[in-house]
Amino acid sequence: MPLPEFSRARVLVCGDVMLDRYWQGLAQRISPEAPVxxxxxxxxxxxxxxxxxVAVDVAALGGHCTVIGVVGNDTAASVLSQRLQMGGVDxxxxxxxxTKTTEKLxxxxxxxxxxxxxxxGEAVADEVSAAALSSRFAAVLPAANIVVLSDYGKGALSGVAGLIAAARAAHKPVLIDPKSVDWRRYRGATMLTPNWREFTAMVGDCADDLALQTRGExxxxxxxxxxxxxxxGAQGMTLIRTARPLLHLPAMAREVFDVTGAGDTxxxxxxxxxxxxxDLEEACRLSNLAAGIAVGKLGAAIVTASELRTALAVPEASVMAPEALTLTETLLHARDRGERIVMTNGCFDLLHRGHLQYLQAARALGDRLVVAVNDDASVRRLKGATRPVNRLDDRMAALAALRFVDHVLAFSEDTPAALIEQLAPDVLVKGxxxxxxxxxxxxxxxxxxxEVVVLPYLAGYSTTAILNRYSEDCSDQNTENDGSDDCQHGTDPDKVAKAIAARTHHHQVGLVTDGGDVTG
Known part of the structure; x- marks a missing residue:
């Protein structure tokens, strides 16, 4: 499926705007004041x-978007306006x-x-705001080629019937994400995108496809x-159209991390x-794919055209990063949207629990985690001729599969200092x-x-320790058998590493990794 030319899209979004705030940190103690x-x-x-x-999601894909909404006379409104401008939204x-600007912390x-x-804030019911919203909607409607009405029940769409009528009279399709309990107010729209709970609340339980199609139609x-x-959710999406069979689209997420904002995506x-x-079917397939990417991120995360392109090219979408110059541009756009970039580096040669805990803790310090990986030659310089056990492409693929890793790229120098300067992370993490x-x-x-953050070791976990334990196990077995398996290499850790590497490469096993000086 080719990616659409999103630059041709002119989308008008109208509805309940709000400001989402995220406070992130470590929770290592329980309060003495209460069990929290x-x-x-x-x-x-x-x-x-x-x-x-919704508006910044459209802009992130490369579309042109105008958003209309009602805010209060407060600081949150100023911050929201700035963030929308940074996201490329009019x-x-x-x-x-x-009223006051709606905030969610x-x-x-x-x-x-x-x-x-x-x-x-209180529901937007004053006549001045309602009239101003309708007036601005009518003024910008001719320039749009589609309308999205985003109803979160906060009152901005109290006059939704008039907006639908105006858009349809201008031959503009109208898509609505419904939150109201009375869907009669959406009559005449082109399409609704309810979730399963909202849909079954309107039509009743649907035990099978026949009930789903009959009641949906x-x-x-x-x-x-x-x-x-x-x-x-986990069942994907279902498209219901006149006199057409149901179109079921399976869920595309490898792992659901956070469903916040998935409906917006x-x-x-x-x-x-x-x-x-x-066309409608292909647009639904793209939406399903985008939702699968979004729920693998933290918060109301955006999905870019680049991520969709990668997912379309690789069925099981990899998050492996492009070359450093492209990643630099990606991170600049992310930072402009207020995202906090975290970076770490290492050899990452054999999977163990310490790496997973370390990388997850690093990701918690921001919105995106970039992992820089020593290439094979630099690992040999640092660790010796028998390392790495896993080749670079295997190590990178394994890291890219982790839900708390957003970008992976390689470097060939002994240290990543030049790469760190180029990518300019907000937080640099080491263990x-x-x-x-x-x-x-x-x-x-x-x-x-x-900020530079040093995270502690998870005691007892390192690649060297794993190889040494394997070597000791081999020594014990060699006293009991003829040494016909890998243990014939005795107690020399270098020989053990070579044996593991040979077997790993033969079977193309990619393991997440020794973090080098992260965990030993």
Missing amino acids: PIVQVRSQTERPGGAAN ALLIQSQT RVISQNQQLLRIDFD ALRADLQLDALLVTR VIATLAAALAAGT GDYAPDQIAGASAVKARGG
């Missing part, structure tokens, strides 16, 4: 949420004196959401829609693809007992106001 964790906040991030998140935000530790706190006809796209990708000229000024690249990170 204490989170030592290390980073704070603000991102557009609700209809505003924001037409109406400032109301009778999520507290996260070890990539797990511990708490969400909502700061909701009845709802579609009653609301005078062209189609319904029902998102079903679906409708944004669907709208951008349709606006770029893609062990280093002083921060001993870490390669630390001075460049600090000079830009970044």
Whole structure:
């Protein structure tokens, strides 16, 4: 499936805009005041949420997007406006004196959401805001080739029937992500994208495909829609159309990490693809693929055209990074959207628990984790002629498969100092007992106001220890057998490493890795 020319898309998003805040840190203690964790906040991030998140999703794909919404006269509104501008969105935000900007604060530790706190304004009901929203909608509607109405039940779409009528009169398709309990107000739209819970709340339980199609078609006809796209979590998506069989799309996520904003990703990708000229079935397939990428990220994460292109080229989408120049550009755009970039490096030669704990803790310090890997020649210089056990492509592929690793790339020098300076991470992470000024690249990170973090070892785990234990096991077995297996190499760790490498390469086994000076 070719990727659409998203630059052709002109999408108008209207609805409940909000500001999502994320506080991230480590939770290592329980409060003496109550049985709750204490989170030592290390980073704070603000991102557009609700209809505003749909808008930045469209822009991230390369589409042109205008968003209309209502905000309060407050700091959150200013931050939201800035984030939308940084995301490449044309924001037409109406400032109301009778409400406040909706905010959602999520507290996260070890990539797990511990708490969400909502700061909701009163429903937008004043006549001045409603009239201003309708006026701005009418003014920019002619330039759009598709409309998205994002209803989070906060009141911005109190006049949704008039917006639908205006768009359809102008021959613009209207897609709606419905949150209202009364879907009659959406009558006449082109398409709704409810999730399974919302859909079954309207039509009742659907025990099989016959019930799903019968009840879905009845709802579609009653609301005078062209189609319904029902998102079903682990069951993927189902497209319901007039006099057509159901189109089931299986879930594409390798692992569900965070479903926050997944519905926004679906409708944004669907709208951008349709606006770029893609037919409905292919647009739904792209939306399904984008949702699979989004739920593997933390928070209301965006999906880029580059990620979709990679996923289309490789059925099991790899997150392996492109060359450093391309990655530099990707990270610049991510930083412009307020994302915090974390970077670490190592040899990463044999999988063990220490690496997983270390990388997961590193990822918790920001929004994206970049892992730089020593190539085979530099590993040999650092570790000796028998290393690495796993070749570079195997080591990188294994790292790329981890849900808490976002980008992987190789370097050939003995240290990644030049690469760190080029990629300019916000946080540089190392493991062990280093002083921060001993870490390669630390001075460049600090000079830009970044942070250098040293994470502790997980005691008892290292590649050297694994090889030594294997060698000791071989020694014990050699006293009991004729040495007919790998243990014939005796107790020499170098010979053991060679034997493991030969077997690993023969079977093309890719293991996540020795972090070099990360864990030994």
